[in-house]
Amino acid sequence: MTAANKPARRRSLATRLMLVASLWSVAALAVAGFILVELFRDTVERGLDSQLEVYQKAIIGAMAPSDGETINRPENLGEPRFSLPLSGWYWTIADWPEWKLVYASGSLVGDPLLVPPLPFGQRTGGGFATGPGGEELRVSQRIISFDGKSYLIAVGGKTEGLRKDLAAFTEQVVLTLSVFGIGLIAAIFVQVRFGLLPIRRMQQSLAAVRDGEAEQIDENVPRELAPLAIELNALIRSNAEIVERARTHVGNLAHALKTPLSVISNEANANGGDAFAQKVAEQAQLMRTQVDHHLERARQAAQRRVIGVATPVEPTLARLMRAMSRIHGDRGLAFSAELDPVVRFRGEQQDLEELAGNLIDNACKWARTRVDLKVTLIASAPDERALLEIIVEDDGPGLTEEQRREAVKRGRRLDESVPGTGLGLSIVADLAALYGGRFELAAAGIGGLRAKLVLPAAAG
Incomplete structure (x- = not known):
């Protein structure tokens, strides 16, 4: 099979649907997880800010001057x-805007608390800062005034707990969403898989029709597929009607001309x-020969279009071999046959009989002592059609390469002493081509002619 004749790599509809849906689901879950983590982050930060604001208000309440001039040092904020x-x-x-430190918590042990400056014109703010121990802090700031003097109050708390909570929540979100x-x-x-099951069943039903196990496709399918099943059955019926009309016309023409x-x-x-x-x-007589040939070819073409016909190979060819052994019994020929009982021909029995019969009869006419027949199923890829191979060999004189080319031409007889019309091998070649197969002649291993016929096989 050439590269041009090789079937294109088929894409699976189920794989495509599952891939698209899975990618979309993963992307949607990833976005949802990110949003959940950010919402949790915002919640815990606002919770820490609220806690810092409570301490800030407690400091403001504690520092209110009792004598109206000097602010008090906050001592007990309820947080050890x-x-x-x-x-x-x-x-x-600290004094504002001089930034001169007035009071500080004991936890600072004399180190400054470096806080980010407030934006211009704002009296409150927050954000992140670095503490004396190098830890990350969440800071809340506010400017207040007592008797015309302004103070900057800053309260900070480490974010270690916040980060741990956020990491634990992120881990839970990832695990849950995974x-x-x-x-x-x-x-x-x-x-x-469940949604495409009716399509798979329709495929099996169509294969059963093609292999001759059913006459039409099962129309008991979902509403969306019912029109397709109905149209396919109509096509099958139309095909059968066309074949029958063609056969009728062929018969009428045969009678009209003969x-x-x-x-x-x-x-x-x-x-x-x-x-x-x-x-x-x-x-x-020449016209009669030509009419017989073309009428036979027309009949073959009509039969080739029959859908759903399958013929067991083993009983058909075994019957042919028995008939040939009786016809040529006076010559004492030895017949051997290797027939696979599971092989079936995708076509009509009479066509198989004509194809194989011509080859076996031709081999018997030329054989000296023996005729061998072998039928095998050719291994093929899953996405390619199944083929069977029929090989007929004899130990006769054989043919040269030039004679083998001439032998398949219509009406050519290489030896007039042997009875026949010269149409046998050409009919085999034409009929094999109509079935999409091929016919080849070569030298046989037992000394004579080797005829190989490759035809479509039906599913076993």
Whole structure:
């Protein structure tokens, strides 16, 4: 098979549907997971900001001056971590805008709390900063005034707990969405397989029709596929009607032509001594031969279009071999046959009999002592059609390469002493071509001619 004749690599509809749905599901779950993590991050940050604002308000309440002039140092905010050295929780009070430190929490142990500057014109703010111990802090700032003097109050808390909560939540989200994604992909697989099951059943029904196991496709299919099944059955019925009409026309034409030719031949033979009559008789016989050939070819073409016909090979060829052994029994030929009982020909029995019969009969005419027949199923790729191979060999004189080419031409007889019309091998070649097969002649391993016939095989 050439590269041009090789079938294109078929794409699976089920694979395409599952791939697209799976990719979309994975992308959607990834986006959903990202959104969930960001929402959780925003929630925990706002929770920490709210906690810092509570401490900030407590500091403002505690520092309110009792004498109306000097602010008080906040002592007890209900949070012992503000007193533990480098605990990660800090507060400072500084003059504004001089940034001169007034009071600081004991946890700072004399180190400054570096906070980001407030945007111009704003009196509150927040964000992230680095603490004295190098840890990341979440900071809340506010500017307040007492008796015309402004102070900047900054409260910070470490984000270590926030990061741990966020990492734990992210891990849970990834695990949960991964399990959900695997389940979703499995559900998509089942859904696609279940959804395409009617198409697979229709394919099997069509294969049964093609192999001769059923006469029409099962129309009990889902509503979306019912029109296709109905149209295919209509096509099968139309094909059968066309074949029947073609056979009727072939028969009518045969009767219409053969009768006048018989009259012409009889009249010519009645005047056998006349040179003109002999010429007429010769040409009438040639016309009869040509008519037989073309009518046979037309019949073969009609039969080739029959859908759903399959013929078991083993009983048909075994019957032919028995018939040939009786016909040529006086020559003492030895017959051997290797027939695979599971092989079936995708075509009509009479065509198989004509194809193999011509080859076996031709081998018997030329064989000296033996005729061998072998039928095998040719291995093929899953996406290619199945083929069977019929090989007939004899131990006769054989043919040269030039003679083998001439032998398959219509009406050519290489030896006039052997009876026949010269149409046998040409009919085999034509009929094999009509079935999409091929016919080859070669030298046989046992010394004579080897005829190989490759035909379409039906499913076993």
